[in-house]
Amino acid sequence: MFKAFTTSARKLVSIAGEEATSLGHSDIGPEHLLLAAAYCGGPAETLLARLGIDEADVRARIVARRPMNGSTEVSLSADAVWTLAAAVRRADGQDARRVGSAHILHALTRAEAVRTILAECEVAPESVCDAVDSYGRLASDAAHIAPPLDDARALLAIIARGGEVSAWLSHHGVDEDAVRDAFRALALALVPTANGE
Numbered sequence: 001m002f003k004a005f006t007t008s009a010r011k012l013v014s015i016a017g018e019e020a021t022s023l024g025h026s027d028i029g030p031e032h033l034l035l036a037a038a039y040c041g042g043p044a045e046t047l048l049a050r051l052g053i054d055e056a057d058v059r060a061r062i063v064a065r066r067p068m069n070g071s072t073e074v075s076l077s078a079d080a081v082w083t084l085a086a087a088v089r090r091a092d093g094q095d096a097r098r099v100g101s102a103h104i105l106h107a108l109t110r111a112e113a114v115r116t117i118l119a120e121c122e123v124a125p126e127s128v129c130d131a132v133d134s135y136g137r138l139a140s141d142a143a144h145i146a147p148p149l150d151d152a153r154a155l156l157a158i159i160a161r162g163g164e165v166s167a168w169l170s171h172h173g174v175d176e177d178a179v180r181d182a183f184r185a186l187a188l189a190l191v192p193t194a195n196g197e
Helices: 007-022 030-037 042-050 055-065 078-093 101-108 112-120 125-145 148-161 164-171 176-188
Strands: none
Touching: 007 030, 007 042, 007 078, 007 101, 007 176, 030 042, 030 055, 030 078, 030 101, 030 112, 042 101, 042 125, 055 112, 078 101, 101 125, 112 125, 148 164, 148 176
16 A cells, blocks of 8 residues: 555654654554644644644653553554555545655544544644645646746656666656655745744
């Protein structure tokens, strides 16, 4: 399932596992995915920060809610599996080639534990969904109007073709995920903040 995930989405899931382990929890729940989204980089972190949700606040709310059980082996909870499957379905419904951290963030708004944390942070789940949707629309619009995105398309074509140039780019950290993330960040910079800035 994770082959279809972008680098930032895979990083989000990996960090969620590390967080569940460090907190002594026996499974990775949606709340751990939210915690990872708050600081894993990528669109999810930026969108949460714009809504006033940070890593420390999410972590404190998880610790207050879930006692440690000292587990060192963790696996995805049924709710986390459902959330990740919902993210895949959302990406498929948008004809996205990959599942990104924003898809996961949108899917997280349906998990009860996440909805509770969002309510405690005084952020409506709908606000998160609206921010993700705005990001997606602006990224899509930017693909049609921003001239630098032609350069991104050229780089993506070179990477997809393979060969020596593609291998050289990959060796220097320029892969499909890096190119897509860089140009999504361009679109994300256009997303209005919660206070209208």
